[in-house]
Amino acid sequence: MQAVLCTHFGGPDELELAQLPDPQPGAGEVVVAVKAASLNFFDTLIIAGKYQLKPAFPFSPAAEFAGVVEAVGSGVTAFKPGDRVAASMGFGAARDRVVIAADRLVAVPSNVDFDRAAGLIITYGTTLHALKDRARLQAGETLAVLGASGGVGLAAVELGKLMGARVIACASSADKLALATQHGADATINYASEDLRDALRQATGGKGPDVIYDPVGGPYSEQALRAIGWEGRFLVVGFAAGDIPKLPLNLVLLKNCDVRGVFWGAWAERDRAAHNANVAQLMQWCAEGKLAVHVHAVYPLARTADALKAIANRAVMGKVILRP
Numbered sequence: 001m002q003a004v005l006c007t008h009f010g011g012p013d014e015l016e017l018a019q020l021p022d023p024q025p026g027a028g029e030v031v032v033a034v035k036a037a038s039l040n041f042f043d044t045l046i047i048a049g050k051y052q053l054k055p056a057f058p059f060s061p062a063a064e065f066a067g068v069v070e071a072v073g074s075g076v077t078a079f080k081p082g083d084r085v086a087a088s089m090g091f092g093a094a095r096d097r098v099v100i101a102a103d104r105l106v107a108v109p110s111n112v113d114f115d116r117a118a119g120l121i122i123t124y125g126t127t128l129h130a131l132k133d134r135a136r137l138q139a140g141e142t143l144a145v146l147g148a149s150g151g152v153g154l155a156a157v158e159l160g161k162l163m164g165a166r167v168i169a170c171a172s173s174a175d176k177l178a179l180a181t182q183h184g185a186d187a188t189i190n191y192a193s194e195d196l197r198d199a200l201r202q203a204t205g206g207k208g209p210d211v212i213y214d215p216v217g218g219p220y221s222e223q224a225l226r227a228i229g230w231e232g233r234f235l236v237v238g239f240a241a242g243d244i245p246k247l248p249l250n251l252v253l254l255k256n257c258d259v260r261g262v263f264w265g266a267w268a269e270r271d272r273a274a275h276n277a278n279v280a281q282l283m284q285w286c287a288e289g290k291l292a293v294h295v296h297a298v299y300p301l302a303r304t305a306d307a308l309k310a311i312a313n314r315a316v317m318g319k320v321i322l323r324p
């Protein structure tokens with residue numbers, strides 16, 4: 001089978017396309033033919049050795065996939081060859097076939113295509129955990145989303161609307177904001193051309209957002225926190241802009257507000273039952289047509305480097321999919 005391999009830390013062009021033996025399932029494992037693997041921003045970091053997770057070489061990027069079960073090992077009763085499944089796995093999905101523990105798989109409804117199923121678990125899983133479990137977002141509250149056209153950002157726009165919030169999408173260009181509006185945003189702010197603090201205050205009649213979802217970091221975090229509402233919740237999701245901001249704690253005191261960290265991957269390992277319930281809910285919403293999982297582009301495995309460069313160059317809206 002074909003596999004994209006990272007043999008040493010470096011840039012996307014240093015990835016290799018290699019031939020590997022087909023995997024065999026061990027006890028409790030399943031071999032899945034990958035129909036779609038999804039790339040996330042952190043794949044650009046993992047191959048460069050700049051992410052908290054540093055897998056042993058050689059490894060494949062892509063932390064989630066959807067596909068069809070080909071073979072099951074002894075003791076596996078929940079899945080059989082032909083079943084449509086998806087999973088997240090940290091890394092390793094940019095290849096024709098994966099072998100994975102059966103208890104990590106979720107069933108994919110027949111009306112959810114593989115591209116959307118592959119891109120659902122990490123972005124929407126992170127965001128549902130962030131908005132529901134961490135921020136305890138309530139219907140009628142105002143949610144401001146930074147990086148609102150990105151993978152987790154667009155998920156936050158859609159899930160925020162589904163949870164009954166008023167959503168203010170914040171992004172760096174008119175076309176990114178137009179996409180967020182198509183996905184339900186009630187108001188938009190271009191933080192490349194507007195002062196984010198002033199615009200957030202203006203968009204909320206001076207009150208400030210109840211919840212701020214920040215996967216971007218850099219200069220935007222402090223500007224957004226300065227606008228947050230009384231007893232607001234500021235969600236630290238990621239640092240796509242590169243710089244990890246330092247926030248003045250007087251702002252937290254003055255607003256009686258909370259800064260809440262979101263580490264979805266660690267939470268999902270610690271509380272598999274709650275994670276599985278969230279993913280099942282997301283698959284159901286997707287099957288019911290309530291979540292779009294917008295696909296920006298689909299690349300073959302041989303063009304994984306181009307796909308990763310598009311993400312790193314801030315040129316992607318929604319998900320980037322690899323199709324073996």
Ligand SMILES: NC(=O)c1ccc[n+]([C@@H]2O[C@H](COP(=O)([O-])OP(=O)(O)OC[C@H]3O[C@@H](n4cnc5c(N)ncnc54)[C@H](OP(=O)(O)O)[C@@H]3O)[C@@H](O)[C@H]2O)c1
Pocket residue numbers: 040041042122123126147148149150151152153170171172173176215216236237238239240241242262263264265311312313314316318
């Ligand atoms: N905490 C968790 O559990 C968790 C889980 C998943 C992902 N994350 C993190 O969330 C962040 C976003 O991930 P993602 O997969 O949604 O990424 P993505 O699709 O690439 O979106 C990132 C967004 O950040 C903005 N951005 C600002 N400066 C950027 C830069 N220099 N390069 C790239 N993007 C930049 C872009 O929007 P504008 O151009 O509109 O600014 C872009 O849409 C990453 O830091 C990722 O590691 C965290």
